[in-house]
Amino acid sequence: MKKIRRALLFVHYFVGIGALFGGGGAILDPSGETLGIAANETLKYAPFDDFLIPGLFLFGVLGLGNMIGALICHFKKDYWVYVSGGLGGILSMWIIIQCYMLRAIYMLHIIFFVIGIIQGVLALAILYRQQRFPFNRLYKYIE
Known part of the structure; x- marks a missing residue:
């Protein structure tokens, strides 16, 4: 279980640092020109005109959220496993929504979607081993 917790710590820091830089870049330059991305072309199907709101979400929820989750x-x-699993779910949903809005899937989307799924599965594995909610309820019905 110690290895799983260390893996989750690594994932929190990896996603958190990446999201802080990516979100920070989008906040500092919502047009996307500095990053080499044309907002008007990239976001033509999205409800946003620039990258400010996605940048705030990326920085605040995924960046700061994962850094706090790492701590x-x-x-x-007591609740660290739920935080890890929840942040993995948020990351996966973020990627799905992002791909839908962009009408495109890139390799980084696949990588971070898989990272979010792995984060959630590792959290579920710990909950299962510790027989914590929801698995403690399931054991009552199985036995």
């Missing part, structure tokens, strides 16, 4: 995971608070 919670590191100090083994």
